[in-house]
Amino acid sequence: xxxxxxxxxxxxxxxxxxxxxxxxxxxxxxxxxxxxxxxxxxxxxxxxxxxxxxxxxxxxxxxxxxxxxxxxxxxxxxxxxxxxxxxxxxxxxxxxxxxxxxxxxxxxxxxxxxxxxxxxxxxxxxxxxxxxxxxxxxxxxxxxxxxxxxxxxxxxxxxxxxxxxxxxxxxxxxxxxxxxxxxxxxxxxxxxxxxxxxxxxxxxxxxxxxxxxxxxxxxxxxxxxxxxxxxxxxxxxxxxxxxxxxxxxxxxxxxxxxxxxxxxxxxxxxxxxxxxxxxxxxxxxxxxxxxxxxxxxxxxxxxxxxxxxxxxxxxxxxxxxxxxxxxxxxxxxxxxxxxxxxxxxxxxxxxxxxxxxxxxxxxxxxxxxxxxxxxxxxxxxxxxxxxxxxxxxxxxxxxxxxxxxxxxxxxxxxxxxxxxxxxxxxxxxxxxxxxxxxxxxxxxxxxxxxxxxxxxxxxxxxxxxxxxxxxxxxxxxxxxxxxxxxxxxxxxxxxxxxxxxxxxxxxxxxxxxxxxxxxxxxxxxxxxxxxxxxxxxxxxxxxxxxxxxxxxxxxxxxxxxxxxxxxxxxxxxxxxxxxxxxxxxxxxxxxxxxxxxxxxxxxxxxxxxxxxxxxxxxxxxxxxxxxxxxxxxxxxxxxxxxxxxxxxxxxxxxxxxxxxxxxxxxxxxxxxxxxxxxxxxxxxxxxxxxxxxxxxxxxxxxxxxxxxxxxxxxxxxxxxxxxxx
DNA sequence: CGGCGGGATGAATACTCTTC
DNA sequence: GAAGAGTATTCATCCCGCCG
Numbered sequence: 001x002x003x004x005x006x007x008x009x010x011x012x013x014x015x016x017x018x019x020x021x022x023x024x025x026x027x028x029x030x031x032x033x034x035x036x037x038x039x040x041x042x043x044x045x046x047x048x049x050x051x052x053x054x055x056x057x058x059x060x061x062x063x064x065x066x067x068x069x070x071x072x073x074x075x076x077x078x079x080x081x082x083x084x085x086x087x088x089x090x091x092x093x094x095x096x097x098x099x100x101x102x103x104x105x106x107x108x109x110x111x112x113x114x115x116x117x118x119x120x121x122x123x124x125x126x127x128x129x130x131x132x133x134x135x136x137x138x139x140x141x142x143x144x145x146x147x148x149x150x151x152x153x154x155x156x157x158x159x160x161x162x163x164x165x166x167x168x169x170x171x172x173x174x175x176x177x178x179x180x181x182x183x184x185x186x187x188x189x190x191x192x193x194x195x196x197x198x199x200x201x202x203x204x205x206x207x208x209x210x211x212x213x214x215x216x217x218x219x220x221x222x223x224x225x226x227x228x229x230x231x232x233x234x235x236x237x238x239x240x241x242x243x244x245x246x247x248x249x250x251x252x253x254x255x256x257x258x259x260x261x262x263x264x265x266x267x268x269x270x271x272x273x274x275x276x277x278x279x280x281x282x283x284x285x286x287x288x289x290x291x292x293x294x295x296x297x298x299x300x301x302x303x304x305x306x307x308x309x310x311x312x313x314x315x316x317x318x319x320x321x322x323x324x325x326x327x328x329x330x331x332x333x334x335x336x337x338x339x340x341x342x343x344x345x346x347x348x349x350x351x352x353x354x355x356x357x358x359x360x361x362x363x364x365x366x367x368x369x370x371x372x373x374x375x376x377x378x379x380x381x382x383x384x385x386x387x388x389x390x391x392x393x394x395x396x397x398x399x400x401x402x403x404x405x406x407x408x409x410x411x412x413x414x415x416x417x418x419x420x421x422x423x424x425x426x427x428x429x430x431x432x433x434x435x436x437x438x439x440x441x442x443x444x445x446x447x448x449x450x451x452x453x454x455x456x457x458x459x460x461x462x463x464x465x466x467x468x469x470x471x472x473x474x475x476x477x478x479x480x481x482x483x484x485x486x487x488x489x490x491x492x493x494x495x496x497x498x499x500x501x502x503x504x505x506x507x508x509x510x511x512x513x514x515x516x517x518x519x520x521x522x523x524x525x526x527x528x529x530x531x532x533x534x535x536x537x538x539x540x541x542x543x544x545x546x547x548x549x550x551x552x553x554x555x556x557x558x559x560x561x562x563x564x565x566x567x568x569x570x571x572x573x574x575x576x577x578x579x580x581x582x583x584x585x586x587x588x589x590x591x592x593x594x595x596x597x598x599x600x601x602x603x604x605x606x607x608x609x610x611x612x613x614x615x616x617x618x619x620x621x622x623x624x625x626x627x628x629x630x631x632x633x634x635x636x637x638x639x640x641x642x643x644x645x646x647x648x649x650x651x652x653x654x655x656x657x658x659x660x661x662x663x664x665x666x667x668x669x670x671x672x673x674x675x676x677x678x679x680x681x682x683x684x685x686x687x688x689x690x691x692x693x694x695x696x697x698x699x700x701x702x703x704x705x706x707x708x709x710x711x712x713x714x715x716x717x718x719x720x721x722x723x724x725x
Numbered sequence: 726c727g728g729c730g731g732g733a734t735g736a737a738t739a740c741t742c743t744t745c
Numbered sequence: 746g747a748a749g750a751g752t753a754t755t756c757a758t759c760c761c762g763c764c765g
Contacts, residue, residue: 226741227751245732269753274734707733 009083246273281714303682324681328581332689345392380679381427431687432577450643466558519562524630580685590659601648604641
């Protein structure tokens with residue numbers, strides 16, 4: 001479309017350029033004729049051309065204005081470079097020199113003149129060029145066709161080859177899978193063989209060491225580097241557990257080795273024993289962590305035991321986990337002895353979480369994650385005393401558990417609401433040994449009231465004269481009496497000759513049923529005590545007064561009642577609580593006890609018979625028959641029967657209140673689902689393990705006052721959880 | 726009541742051996 | 746060669762029970 005050699009007409013752009021030669025149509029037409037190389041400016045052709053030029057220029061200007069009003073360079077260029085048709089109008093053909101590029105819009109006519117080649121030359125050269133081009137294109141086309149054919153053949157052969165390869169690939173893929181399976185199997189076998197190899201290698205090393213030791217006659221407790229062997233470390237822990245002082249452990253090992261005729265390379269120094277003792281805390285914790293982790297993984301349920309105590313001004317919090325044993329009964333793992341600033345439920349709860357977190361950190365693999373949450377989710381019941389902070393603490397555990405269970409339990413959302421409710425089920429049990437301890441106050445209160453009625457004197461609540469007698473005998477004749485009362489030695493000497501066991505346990509050592517136990521023993525040895533006081537008491541006021549009191553019929557009656565309670569109620573109850581296979585067994589003996597109490601209330605004489613309300617347990621009580629015989633050797637007075645009626649009324653109220661969950665109308669009185677029975681299998685009837693752990697801590701306080709709490713905890717856990725066994 | 730022995734602690738320091 | 750683990754030694758201090 002440019003005005004090049006091959007152009008054969010005026011473009012609109014060139015037509016518009018004609019206007020630059022002058023203002024009139026005549027001048028434009030003349031210029032047009034000049035460019036075309038026509039000299040004839042007359043006649044019909046001139047007039048036709050003039051009209052054409054005038055019309056076409058006017059059209060072009062209108063068009064250009066329109067384009068500029070709505071600018072579009074493409075339109076403009078297209079318009080300006082299109083032919084106006086003048087050559088055809090004049091009946092000529094022409095060739096024009098190019099105009100400058102159109103995009104400048106300043107449409108300038110070139111300064112030099114346009115040379116127009118002759119018509120015949122232009123036509124011939126163009127044809128030649130075009131002919132050459134056509135020939136070239138034809139040749140290229142032929143070559144392309146040939147290439148295309150050969151490509152087609154090539155593609156066909158490649159397609160066949162690809163098919164072959166696909167089949168081969170399928171076959172090899174199968175083979176590959178087979179080989180992979182085989183490699184996996186071999187790899188497994190390799191792991192086993194490697195493990196066995198390592199084991200045998202270690203065994204070989206040990207055997208070689210033993211052989212070398214046998215040859216040299218020296219047993220090595222440490223390796224080449226001087227590091228003590230795991231067996232030695234365990235022995236050190238065991239010796240510490242037996243109460244051997246750090247400084248003496250080495251000496252003990254040497255002594256034992258000498259005894260069996262073995263020489264050893266060296267023994268751990270006191271500082272090493274100290275280090276081992278401290279590190280034993282980690283061992284003890286790992287033991288608990290693994291045992292609990294395994295139980296949780298196996299879907300076992302946990303009973304959380306908790307209690308707090310005061311020891312020499314320090315407050316301690318302690319926890320335990322009860323786990324169901326296969327043959328009934330429960331195992332208890334003690335953990336988390338912590339010194340606390342206060343006894344609030346929140347502190348206890350925080351301490352529990354912190355202790356569980358620290359246990360979780362020691363576990364293996366999955367146990368590390370959310371150990372605390374998993375532990376509390378597995379906790380289905382609690383065992384504690386009835387202190388208000390404990391009740392609050394139990395409630396906090398239940399709340400936390402309810403918040404954690406949906407997160408921990410797999411597929412919680414898919415469970416029915418009944419299943420969810422069953423999973424959320426939570427039970428609180430209370431220590432039955434505390435029940436026995438608190439019974440003391442109930443009985444003492446009644447005896448005080450009875451004494452008031454009989455004597456008409458003022459008797460303080462909870463302190464009948466018989467209670468003073470019991471305390472006095474324990475003080476003067478007890479196991480821990482200071483030996484400054486000559487008659488205690490007399491009594492001991494006499495009892496050694498005549499009786500198997502009639503010692504008086506110290507009142508301070510305070511077992512739960514100590515008052516009843518002491519009363520039974522005092523009653524049975526009353527005559528002898530009075531006799532010894534008369535013989536050797538001399539003028540000691542306290543002894544004389546005690547003998548006087550012992551002779552009083554009222555004291556004798558009260559001692560008899562207390563003794564009978566020991567034999568028929570507290571003793572059997574104690575043994576029941578300690579030997580419960582399942583906590584729900586409480587139902588049967590609670591109802592037996594209550595019906596017996598009810599019966600005795602109506603017929604007090606039956607209290608003084610040989611029948612315990614829990615008969616199945618009488619057989620467990622050693623020496624019961626002998627003691628009972630002595631208690632019943634004295635005839636029952638009217639006054640005793642009156643006291644018994646009062647006592648039975650009070651005891652009925654007391655036991656009904658305590659066993660409210662287990663008697664008619666209580667939570668566990670009716671039919672209990674199997675699921676609940678399973679979930680409470682881990683619960684204990686008492687909190688004795690925790691109390692005994694506190695006893696252990698108390699003994700440590702006396703024995704080693706400077707011991708730090710972590711070491712106390714380590715000793716406690718190793719001892720109570722049997723870590724070294 | 727005071728002296729003494731036993732048991733435990735923390736802190737400072739040293740030595741040997743292995744690992745990086 | 747430095748750092749660290751394991752072991753050992755020493756000293757001052759504390760608290761309890763026993764004994765005179």
